[in-house]
Amino acid sequence: EQPRAHWLERIDVEGVWWAPVHEPAEVLTDPQAVAAGAFVEGLFGRHHGEIYAYLYRMVRDGELAADLTQDAFVKAYKAYDTLEKPENARAWLYQIAHRVALDELRRRKIVRFIPWTGESRGSSPSAEHLAMDLRLSGDLERALARIPERQRAALLLNELHDLTGLELAAALGVSHIAARALLSRARGSRRQALTEERAADAALESTTIEAGER
Helix, strand or coil, rough: CCCCHHHHHHHHHCCCCCCCCCHHHHHHHHHHHHHHHHHHHHHHHHHHHHHHHHHHHHCHHHHHHHHHHHHHHHHHHHCCCCCCCHHHHHHHHHHHHHHHHHHHHHCCCCCCCCCCCCCCCCCCHHHHHHHHHCCCCHHHHHHHHHHHHHHHHHHHHHHHHCEEEEHHHHCCCCCCCHHHHHHHHHHHHHHHHHHHHHHHHHHHHHHHHHHHHC
């Protein structure tokens, strides 16, 4: 877990203050700020590995993913009062990370899904499990890269990070019905894209064989 001084430095850099806190030193004494800091520190200890893994898949840059992970937890501190139930904290945190990722993707105009191929910095067992499970074939990777961004995110959160039902809806920032519809469309898009990728692979292989027989 990160020491309190770490979060003090981060919020100082980000300019995030908890009303009526106005000075960095007040963070250590304001009850609401202390509660928020302690809560976010606990979330960081439990979930930073999987949040980093998710963000890495979205941006394909280890250093950037690490920065975005820190940003997500700073935003979680700032948005602490929006968390209605502590038991929903994981989905709430993914919603924040999802928005951070989409903001970065839109800013850089990146519309690719990047599968996990390495180890996360400060990985937790859950992140390691995700890394092992995401050995995607080339055609599947290319198929996922072809489907719309929000559909890719829905598949990633559902199938790789195990968010289902209301958790998935919360992370995506949509209703439960909308999340189910989005996931259904995503699976259909993936099937179609995968069929096309495999057909292209087969055609390329056939052409290669024919060329070799000449």
